[in-house]
Amino acid sequence: MNRSTAPPRPAGVSGGAIATLGALAAALGAAFVLAPPALAADATSGDLADQRRLTDALRAAFVDYWRSGDREFSPALERVVDYWFRFHLVKAAIAAVLLIVLIAAGVRLWTAFVRAGGLGAARRATLASAGVVVALLVPFSLAMVMANIQGAVAPYASLLPMLTDGATESATVEALTQIRQQLADSGRNGGRTGAAVEVMISDFARYHAVMAVIAAVVAVALVVLAVGLWKRAGRTDSSDRRARRVLRSFGVLAALSSLPVILVLVANTLTAEDPAPALLAFFEGGW
Template identity: 60%
Template sequence: MALVALAAALVVAFVIAPGRLAADGASSDLADHRHLVEALHSAFIEYWRSGDRDLSPDLARVVDYWFRYHVAKAVIAAVLLVVLVALTVLVWKAFLKAGGLGAVTRAALASAGVLAVMLVLLSLTAVMANIQGAKAPFSSLMPMLTEGATDQEFATTLDQARQQLADASRAGARTPPAIDVMIDDFSRYHAVMGVIATIAAASLLGTSVLLWKRFAGTASSDRRTRRVVGSFGVLSALLTLGLIVLAAANATTAADRGPALLRALNGGL
């Protein structure tokens, strides 16, 4: 029960705490999502007009806040992942020892185990996504550039950025410093996920091998253990394949960074 309570508390903290933890005296207003989007739009106009490669002070304030936000979420998600893995192991061990209990109890344990596995996968996804966001916070803000862009001045600025990027992608011409920074950061954003997905895939592959060894070493008469271990072996193998695909997709995007960034600024993936 202690692990369940801790996991519940961490889920609440994951939703509520990061904005407050990331805000300092100079960025307390950014904890409100609407203010964050408005500040980003205003800062992007300033940055685009400056013609400089270095982020403008206002944009740097937003990006720094978003970096701290992702760090906070990554740490909480990582702790939650550890707790949920421990909880999952305990639940499935209890299921394996539940042979003398009633069918309802066994079904409840199995359901709890499946739910725990799903939460583990969600937590792992959150850890990966927030590490990615912390390594490239500017690119992580890109979806907000196309969010609620009703201000005419900002819409014009964003259209200029899109046009410059489209022209450079077609003709290979020199791009403004701001576009160069955005392209580099966007490439890093996807390269980081490619690395993270590769590491996760390697870890799951090792886990899958261990599970199949355990499966092979389990007596055929112990059908419950063989079913559980075999199911986890299949799941880990499928997840490994999915992560390999994810790593390849992000590596491709990182290499094709200009057109990929243009798609992102147009509201695509």
């Protein structure tokens, strides 16, 4: 009597580990969206976890700060900026853990695919599809890490879209009009700007300088990864065609991924070197 046997599992690959990593990635994805407002709030900023209240608090605090003419933030504006720093710090931490989990899941999935010679076509297709999905999620998670590190280092600049988007309050509109005027006058005839605008320009420059540094590190890492994967493919036994194809494919993907990162590096470097025109373009809605 013949006994049917289950197809062998690829050596060194645990289906349970892959499932666990997938569940952890899903939980981290939900946490990235839902958890930061509550985790960033403290005893003095619990109201800011609500987006509408955060926007209202920012605009009211900014108007008072603008009218004061001081360089130092008012306590009300400092409270909002501190909250926004913690918000981005939490998001950066969650995104970083998610990135690590996705990379681990991707490595296991593609290892399983490479070793799936004894499995059926449907099983191999499933592994490849899951691996492609994870491979697409990794750059997204990396971008979230980069953006939130940038926001944590320059939280004031990262609040500016919230200050301008849909602003209809007369006091806010008046302040924004005065900011645009000062920036435009400075660009045309080298006129001086007020202390609050100088602070804004400085933080805006920091915002873009930080992204330039991050992009430089990521671009170098991607190029090194691409070279390493291509060399590893060359050292792989020529009979293992599937492994060679996978390694070379990811080497090419890493190299291609470095190109937009290099563009981000160049754009942010140029903006950091001369931030005032870009800041004016932002306030005029064209940046």
